[in-house]
Amino acid sequence: MAAASLQSVPQPQPGRDTEVLSEADAAGQAYFDRIIAEDSRIEPRDWMPVAYRKTLVRQVSQHAHSEIIGMQPEANWITRAPSLKRKAILMAKVQDEAGHGLYLYSAAETLGTSRDTMTQQLLEGKAKYSSIFNYPARTWADMGAIGWLVDGAAIANQVPLCRASFGPYGRAMVRICKEESFHQRQGFEILLELSHGTPAQRQMAQDAVDRFYAPALMMFGPPDEDSPNSKQSMAWNIKRFSNDELRQRFVGMIAEQVKVLGLTLPDPDLRYDEETGTWIHMDLNWDEFKAVIAGNGPCNAQRMARRREAHENGAWVREAAKAYAEKQAAKHVTIGAA
Amino acid sequence: MSEQTNIWPLWEVFVRSSRGLSHVHAGSLHAPDAAMALRNARDLYTRRNEGVSIWVVPSDAISSSDPDSKGAYFESPQGKDYRHATYYTKSEGVKHL
Numbered sequence: 001m002a003a004a005s006l007q008s009v010p011q012p013q014p015g016r017d018t019e020v021l022s023e024a025d026a027a028g029q030a031y032f033d034r035i036i037a038e039d040s041r042i043e044p045r046d047w048m049p050v051a052y053r054k055t056l057v058r059q060v061s062q063h064a065h066s067e068i069i070g071m072q073p074e075a076n077w078i079t080r081a082p083s084l085k086r087k088a089i090l091m092a093k094v095q096d097e098a099g100h101g102l103y104l105y106s107a108a109e110t111l112g113t114s115r116d117t118m119t120q121q122l123l124e125g126k127a128k129y130s131s132i133f134n135y136p137a138r139t140w141a142d143m144g145a146i147g148w149l150v151d152g153a154a155i156a157n158q159v160p161l162c163r164a165s166f167g168p169y170g171r172a173m174v175r176i177c178k179e180e181s182f183h184q185r186q187g188f189e190i191l192l193e194l195s196h197g198t199p200a201q202r203q204m205a206q207d208a209v210d211r212f213y214a215p216a217l218m219m220f221g222p223p224d225e226d227s228p229n230s231k232q233s234m235a236w237n238i239k240r241f242s243n244d245e246l247r248q249r250f251v252g253m254i255a256e257q258v259k260v261l262g263l264t265l266p267d268p269d270l271r272y273d274e275e276t277g278t279w280i281h282m283d284l285n286w287d288e289f290k291a292v293i294a295g296n297g298p299c300n301a302q303r304m305a306r307r308r309e310a311h312e313n314g315a316w317v318r319e320a321a322k323a324y325a326e327k328q329a330a331k332h333v334t335i336g337a338a
Numbered sequence: 339m340s341e342q343t344n345i346w347p348l349w350e351v352f353v354r355s356s357r358g359l360s361h362v363h364a365g366s367l368h369a370p371d372a373a374m375a376l377r378n379a380r381d382l383y384t385r386r387n388e389g390v391s392i393w394v395v396p397s398d399a400i401s402s403s404d405p406d407s408k409g410a411y412f413e414s415p416q417g418k419d420y421r422h423a424t425y426y427t428k429s430e431g432v433k434h435l
Contacts, residue, residue, distance in 0.1 A: 099382055099385065102382055106365050106367065109348070109366075115368060116345075171365075179386075318346070321370040321371075322370045325370035328371060
């Protein structure tokens with residue numbers, strides 16, 4: 001019985017489906033299959049198929065990048081928030097987004113890819129993040145629409161991920177979902193106050209909802225027939241519901257909530273279909289979605305430039321902290337030796 | 339960008355949620371030294387009164403049981419139901435036992 005270090009990151013293992021598995025890999029695959037069949041959890045040091053690891057590194061790191069880039073549209077509004085209370089709330093929310101990014105990077109790191117590698121991928125434009133953050137936040141009401149619709153869609157997507165088969169991902173999601181509910185409520189409250197304000201404020205709230213409705217629905221990803229990876233993710237118990245299923249569920253929730261706001265959703269086709277028990281919404285512009293993902297959204301260049309700038313401006317802090325730690329450690333050794 | 343990767347080591351964070359309870363693993367983070375790891379852990383894992391005390395431990399200082407041995411390492415307690423009170427059924431109905 002060998003004791004193992006926590007940090008000895010497991011190397012990607014040869015679990016290629018198309019080739020004959022070695023005896024150890026076959027045993028690993030059987031164990032993995034049993035855990036998935038029991039709807040139990042895979043932990044970092046367990047054997048796992050190469051494709052499962054790869055899928056998770058991609059999904060969890062994209063999720064982490066989204067949290068980090070997602071700080072920008074709201075951070076831009078901290079200085080312009082209408083009261084000290086709203087500034088404090090917005091700062092807490094932006095701090096949460098940073099925290100969520102770090103929880104997720106930690107979860108992804110347990111799969112054997114370092115945070116620095118993932119950061120490099122983002123900075124070099126090789127990694128994706130949620131398309132929603134490439135839309136501009138033009139008015140204060142957008143802080144409301146982002147909280148209510150964008151964080152709302154994120155919650156609808158993330159609650160089932162709390163049961164994702166990969167333990168560290170599920171645990172990160174539990175923590176994140178707890179914190180996100182404050183985000184959605186504060187956004188709803190901003191819109192509620194505006195919709196009960198002056199006609200101009202009410203118009204500002206409606207305009208924000210009009211602009212964020214369709215992009216928020218697209219956050220659930222392409223329609224099921226165009227989402228080839230979904231099936232495998234569901235077989236692995238990473239994803240629990242399809243994109244379209246989650247999207248229609250979310251539409252149903254906001255269709256009711258918008259009535260409380262006294263606003264409307266910009267969707268002429270929106271209705272509940274008694275026959276299928278699902279919500280029907282308008283067709284979404286998937287060409288726009290693809291264009292934004294490909295880097296051609298209104299703010300892609302700005303978001304990436306800002307992220308690179310922040311990373312470069314932080315370089316001296318990272319280096320100074322490291323130098324200080326080394327100096328302290330050296331001092332400690334000298335004292336110890338004396 | 340020629341920056342060295344992983345310039346800060348990884349730490350595991352344990353949080354005591356209230357007096358009388360054990361520290362429980364909350365997650366991990368990167369930090370240059372223990373003092374910074376503690377500060378970062380406070381900011382990252384206790385933003386909502388989740389803790390009254392924090393431990394940080396360098397990840398490479400933790401030894402874990404070998405994951406390859408799977409169930410075998412924990413086999414011995416299995417089949418030893420007599421270690422549990424529920425094994426003893428004849429006393430059912432007897433009060434305070």
